[in-house]
Amino acid sequence: MSSVLKVRNLGFAYPDGHPALADVNFAVEAGERVAVLGPNGAGKTTLVLHLNGVLSGGSGQVEVSGLKVAKPNLKEVRRRVGIVFQDPDDQLFMSTVWEDVAFGPANLGLRGEELSMRVKTALAAVGMEHVADRPPHHLSFGQRRRVAMATVLSMHPDILVFDEPSSNLDPAARRELAELILSLGLTTLLVTHDLPYALQLCPRSLVMNAGSIAADAPTASVLSNGELMAANRLELPFGFDPATTGSSVRSRA
């Protein structure tokens, strides 16, 4: 298997000197779905913003499908890394859904029929073709999150990165989104506080704390390790047992 994402010795401090990442190392192989878990302020979002070069200037290196994240490569890197941000209202800023989904590929230079095909295919992948002409702010939150996914799918990314995909979704929309992520079959990095969601979607998890990787292990074993969980301020919802749920997820897979 080839690595889609390689992060080596990544370190970063904000201009005020506050260290956000320290010696982060991991790789994600093609087709893998990996969860990034950790408490608030652990550096998860800072890490995500390094993957496509929105943040840079620290130490270490990030590679996407063999391409180094550096200024001359940023356009291609941003095509390869599709980030779905936590709040779809940050991601959907154009007047209509169609224009929003076309924004990325148009920035890559696509026009005409090729651009239309990209938009149609991406909207079809998330089941949102019927809202193409509507303004994004007229959609429900769940629909907006799906359209936000389409805005990066239209760029044909090598890896999808989700920042808290299940936040603010009702249970049905949460389940539908999980089914959609599974059906896409893309290499996925999923940043979340929703541990059952991580167990359902990602066989492997990275635990981050204070800017470092505290653990890199199968999700079921991370969630079953009470000591590791407590040390990293991770807690399961009341009544949730990763042992029984984990085995049912494995048997369905």
Added chain:
Amino acid sequence: MKAAHAHSFYVHEQGRLHCLPPECKLAAALLFILAVVATPREAFWAFGVYALLVLSLSRVANISFGAFGRRLTLEIPFLAFAFLMPFFGTGSQVEVLGISLYREGLWAGWNIVVKGTLGLGTSIVLAATTQVPEMLVGMERLKVPRTFTAIGGFMVRYMDLIASDLHRMKVARESRCYDPRWIWQARAVAVGAASLFIRSYERGERVFMAMVSRGYEGNMPGAGAPIALRSQWAMCLVLPCAGALVAVSAWWGLR
């Protein structure tokens, strides 16, 4: 609760004006308003013709007279200044209903009221037949710099969000028994407005990050829809041509 949508002036019942290209409608409205503004204030008949034209268009656009009238009330706060003009000024005075008013102030007030009302009436017809996104596309096709149309687009897109933020803050204040009666009790409102500004600024940064993540390098992609036909341009330009004819005739009549 959701805030009212920004384009509530749009009439969904399709009329003949709805299907015309937005750039033609925008150009026609702008040129017509320029013709109105260029008309001498003394030519009462010309303003009557303009009013007839605007009212006829409002019918074609499927706006009821009631709705048209209600929308016109938008200008009332802006007309306060015009109504005060006859009371202040210099020069000769006239008696109207027992009140002494300045002649020049009366003419200036009338000029503002009639031209402002006709301009607003034209804008009401435009807004009733053109969705906001179409309006932005029309502006782009009229070669308005894309940075301006992008700013307009963001404003429309985020107006609802900011309005609902504002509403939630108001509910949160009222839920804690906040009921200001005097100006010195308004501190919470002022602080709330400041925090809304900071939140909007932070959202702006997040939106920019999301744009950069999708390859944005400073230029917004253009609208790809087909441009207007000559026949559509011709149809729309009938209005400003009529306006120009009336304005020229009005000036001619004053000679």
